[in-house]
Amino acid sequence: MKKLFLLKADFQDASRADGKRYFCPECSPIEGLLSYYPHLREELEVHYVDYNRPRKVLVDLLGEENQSCPVLVLEDGTFINEPKEIIRHLTEKHQIGHSHA
Numbered sequence: 001m002k003k004l005f006l007l008k009a010d011f012q013d014a015s016r017a018d019g020k021r022y023f024c025p026e027c028s029p030i031e032g033l034l035s036y037y038p039h040l041r042e043e044l045e046v047h048y049v050d051y052n053r054p055r056k057v058l059v060d061l062l063g064e065e066n067q068s069c070p071v072l073v074l075e076d077g078t079f080i081n082e083p084k085e086i087i088r089h090l091t092e093k094h095q096i097g098h099s100h101a
Helices: 028-036 056-062 083-093
Strands: 002-007 044-049 071-073
Touching (some): 002 056, 056 071
Parallel strands (some): 002 044
């Protein structure tokens, strides 16, 4: 089964002293697709990871240099870590609507 990794929303960035809470702008469109197409949650293993690095689960799976989110890990171990490419893959392989851009 494919594994989708997204950052948990409402995180603080310890490298910033502003005390603000954040969300990942690259993860949010994919989170939106999960809302629009709930069947994706049954077809993918969706995992939420903390903002702070190292992100152990991703390091163990993809190596230290590949901790960015969002990332979609395919059954063969290859992965897609560009949001537009993840959306394209989900559109083509999981029968969801096309982006009207």
